[in-house]
Amino acid sequence: MRDTKTKLSVQYKLMMAIGTAFLVNAIILLTDTPxxxxxxxxxxxxxxxxxxxxxxxxxxxxxxxIYTGNERRRQEGSGSN
Incomplete structure (x- = not known):
């Protein structure tokens, strides 16, 4: 049995992280030094x-x-140790 799940792609996460870093730096520039x-x-x-x-x-x-049955068993086994 296969389970299909979706997760955010690496490119999406990277772009969001870069945008957050720019936002934090802009706030620091406004508050720390004018x-x-x-x-x-x-x-x-x-x-x-x-x-x-x-x-x-x-x-x-x-x-x-896509998770196959063997991968699921492996993940469940490693999580319980």
Whole structure:
């Protein structure tokens, strides 16, 4: 018996992580040292990296993972140790 599950793709996770890093850096620039021009540029990059992944088609956003019976038994066995 095979179970098919979907999980987020690596590209999607990477783009979201980069966007979050840009957003955190922009907030730090605004609060720590007053550099509104640099913070504005980082906010634009953060918006791009956080918005573009939402517009990806489903086949690029998610990847299917197929578990066979042996893999499931192996995963269940390793989790109980």
């Amino acid at each position: 550099h509104p021009d640099a913070a504005a540029v980082l906010f634009v990059f953060a918006f791009i990296f956080l918005w573009v992944p939402q517009m990806l088609p489903a086949h690029e956003k998610y990847q299917k993972v």
